Every structure is written in structure tokens, then in C-alpha cells.
Amino acid sequence: GDSVTQMEGPVTLSEEAFLTINCTYTATGYPSLFWYVQYPGEGLQLLLKATKADDKGSNKGFEATYRKETTSFHLEKGSVQVSDSAVYFCALRGVIIQGAQKLVFGQGTRLTINP
Amino acid sequence: EAQVTQNPRYLITVTGKKLTVTCSQNMNHEYMSWYRQDPGLGLRQIYYSMNVEVTDKGDVPEGYKVSRKEKRNFPLILESPSPNQTSLYFCASSLRGPYSTDTQYFGPGTRLTVL
Numbered sequence: 001g002d003s004v005t006q007m008e009g010p011v012t013l014s015e016e017a018f019l020t021i022n023c024t025y026t027a028t029g030y031p032s033l034f035w036y037v038q039y040p041g042e043g044l045q046l047l048l049k050a051t052k053a054d055d056k057g058s059n060k061g062f063e064a065t066y067r068k069e070t071t072s073f074h075l076e077k078g079s080v081q082v083s084d085s086a087v088y089f090c091a092l093r094g095v096i097i098q099g100a101q102k103l104v105f106g107q108g109t110r111l112t113i114n115p
Numbered sequence: 116e117a118q119v120t121q122n123p124r125y126l127i128t129v130t131g132k133k134l135t136v137t138c139s140q141n142m143n144h145e146y147m148s149w150y151r152q153d154p155g156l157g158l159r160q161i162y163y164s165m166n167v168e169v170t171d172k173g174d175v176p177e178g179y180k181v182s183r184k185e186k187r188n189f190p191l192i193l194e195s196p197s198p199n200q201t202s203l204y205f206c207a208s209s210l211r212g213p214y215s216t217d218t219q220y221f222g223p224g225t226r227l228t229v230l
Binding site: 041043044045089103106 | 119150152155156157158159160163173205207218219221222223224
């Protein structure tokens with residue numbers, strides 16, 4: 001079945017460092033890909049998405065490019081801030097099965113940014 | 116304000132004592148679902164609902180029930196909770212069901228501990 005694999009956390013960086021969180025997926029067909037962010041004590045919020053190959057999603061300085069050839073959707077940010085500290089989830093929405101709009105999530109990567 | 120609300124936010128209970136976690140959305144969304152979040156496993160779907168009176172099992176439905184009598188509400192019922200249901204639970208909704216790219220909106224989460 002469909003699956004998402006994220007890099008192991010936790011990840012700790014200094015402010016203004018470059019961030020990459022790796023995400024690869026396995027899916028049939030052409031899934032849509034997402035990054036969600038979960039700030040401490042809150043629910044998940046959609047950070048960015050891409051719905052077809054070579055699309056680039058971007059938001060709040062974060063970017064991710066849908067790479068079908070490498071089945072990847074890595075999250076990047078050029079200069080992180082303390083306020084970016086959160087848990088990041090990569091997710092895909094794959095082939096519709098019996099009408100189900102189903103999101104498959106990776107295990108999450110906890111990011112801590114130190115001042 | 117458009118939102119998904121859950122109650123309670125925190126609950127400690129004992130094995131076998133029936134409980135209900137409520138979920139409500141004010142966006143007139145058709146699609147609603149429940150996830151549980153466990154360390155190292157990401158989010159896994161418990162049940163989902165395509166519309167009023169239409170519900171179906173997700174990946175981990177055992178030990179849970181749901182109902183969808185009204186469009187805005189989607190309660191999660193644990194008839195006889197067990198310690199392995201200790202988890203963080205999220206409700207989510209989106210405007211339409213499949214064949215759309217609608218964003219899923221998540222509630223703030225309910226942290227459940229079953230002793």
C-alpha cells in the first residue's frame with residue numbers, strides 16, 4: 001500500500017541555518033503530496049502541497065518540489081527561525097479507493113531551532 | 116472563524132469506562148475523519164465519513180465507533196477503552212470528498228490516557 005518515509009528526528013539547528021527534511025513515498029498512480037506542521041499544543045496545519053510532478057509548493061519561506069523520478073518531496077528552508085520549531089509531517093493522498101479521501105502520513109520529524 | 120473543535124482536550128479515564136470525544140466543524144464540510152497519533156507512527160486514520168449517515172473504517176478502526184447524524188458533528192466513541200488506546204486523537208474535515216484537492220482542516224487534538 002501507499003506509504004511515506006521521513007528522515008528520523010529530532011533535528012536541532014541554530015537560527016538562520018539551512019533546513020532540509022527528507023521525505024520519500026511509495027504510491028501507485030499519481031498522488032498529491034503535502035507537508036503539515038504541528039506547533040506545540042496545536043493541531044496540524046497545512047504548510048504546503050503539490051498535486052503533480054515537478055510542482056513546487058511554497059509557504060512561509062518553506063519549499064518542496066514533487067520529484068516523481070526520485071519519489072521524493074523534501075522540505076527546505078533557507079534560514080530557519082526559532083518560531084519554526086515544531087513537528088513536521090509529510091503526507092500523501094493517493095489513489096481513491098472506494099471513494100475514500102485518505103491521507104497517509106509519515107512518522108513526523110521534530111525540529112528544534114536554538115537562538 | 117472557520118474551525119474544527121474537539122472536546123475534551125485532555126482526558127484520563129480507566130479501562131472499560133465508555134467515553135465520547137466530540138468533533139464539530141463550522142465550515143459546512145462534507146468529509147470528516149478521525150486520526151490517532153502515536154510516537155514513531157505518524158497519524159493513522161480510524162474512521163471517516165463522506166457525508167451524513169455515511170461512515171466507513173479507516174486503517175485502525177478496532178475498538179472505536181463513530182456516528183454522523185448531523186453534517187457538522189462527528190463524535191468518536193470508545194465503548195470499552197483499553198490502555199492501548201492511549202493516544203493523541205485528531206478530528207479533520209474538508210469541504211468535499213474524493214476527486215477534489217480540498218485541504219483537510221485539523222482540530223486541536225484530544226490527549227487520551229486510559230489507565
